[in-house]
Amino acid sequence: MMSHTGTELQSFHNRYQSEQDCMEALIAMKWPSGFICPRCNHTGCSRLSSRRIPLFECGRCKHQTSALVGTIFEGTRLPLLKWFIALDLFLLPDGISATRLxxxxxxxxxxxxxxxxxxxxxxxxxxARELLYGDVKVNSDQYGRNPSRCTVSHPHASAVVAGCTVDEAGEPQQVIIRLVPQSRGTDKxxxxxxxxAFIDEHVDRxxxxxxxxxxxxxxxTPLRNVVREAWKSLTSTYGALELKHLQAYLSEYTGRRWLRLSETEESMGQKLLKMCVTVPRxxxxxxxxxxCNPSLAAVA
Structure with a gap:
């Protein structure tokens, strides 16, 4: 039995009320213009719905596939409803921890x-594939400093390069934060x-x-403040983070921040679902x- 507070999942239940709703949303996201065989590109198919996860059989080469193949959901034994709830809670302002999920x-x-x-x-x-363009600012900064003591570093702070686009008022819009290799420590x-390297990889020159x-x-300063906000947000939800996975958490924060800044609540969920369907398992x-510390080039 799933336990939750009503406010966390109210909007979710308005959109997805069953496993079938989730499956149809996934199929529509996987093939927005209709089925395309991954082997021969034929568009005709037969839908085999006798299993929990429907199979699609190509009308030409007879190859069978499902909407989950080639996505992060491939091979899952969990109900899609649980996955979709996780996606919804992932988009909360400060995310959700594994303990809570x-x-x-x-x-x-x-x-x-x-x-x-x-x-x-x-x-x-x-x-890693988004390019910043327009009016772009790039800082050499540290992630892990106490926001209330900006001049004081920390032995576990990590050097980062942060970049952003800014609007006419100079406020950061899209933000990318990248860890610098072998960079944890006060003097790093x-x-x-x-x-x-950051500009070469993440800015449309x-x-x-x-x-x-x-x-x-x-x-x-406005970009420095975003790095501080990332530290406060991630620390409040996850506590201390291992360097091994820190880049993934930073990308989570900047990605969620950009979605919440530029998208409606419903389109945020659709865009995140598209990411999960497009990225291989x-x-x-x-x-x-x-x-633990991939190079800036290796991240992409």
Missing amino acids: CQVIDVTYKTAWLMLHKIRHAALYFD KAARRDLT LSSDVGLFPQAFRLY ISYRQLIARQ
Whole structure:
């Protein structure tokens, strides 16, 4: 039995009331213009609905597939309803911890942890491919400083490069935060080559005016505030985070922030679902084998 508070899932239950609702939403997201065979690109098919997860058989090559293949949901034994609840709660202003999620949808902690990390994997995948353009600011900063003591570093703070687009008022819109390799410690900071690598990977140079702020004492303040807000938000929900998975959590924060800033509540969920359907499956072993400190280039 799933336990939850009414306010957390009220909007969810207005959209998805059954396993069938979730499956049809997934099929529509997987093939928005109708079925396309992944093997021969034929568009004709037969739907085989005798199983819990419907199969689609190509009318030409007879290849069978499902809407879950090639997504983060592939191979799951959980009801899609639980996955969709997890997606909905993932979009809460400060996200949701695995400890809380396992209580809400009645699964083990390990299962809840894996579900959330698969969703983060989708967010990281898309975050790494987004390009900033227009009026862009780039800071050399540290994640993990106490926001109320900005001049005091911390032995477990991590050097980051943060970039954003800004509106006419100078406020950050889309934000990307990238960890700098081997950068945890009080005296660690991003070098100029790290800022250059960030710009090469995440900024559309041809359509951007880039403001670079490489000095810790002279950063673009609104962007620095976003990094501090990320620290406060992630700490309040997850506590201390391992460096091994920190980049995924940072991408979760920036991705959710951008969705909440630019999308309606319903379209946020649709866009997150699209990410999860587009990104190939990742196994538990692959998740736990992530390098502790990937290079800026390796993130993409």
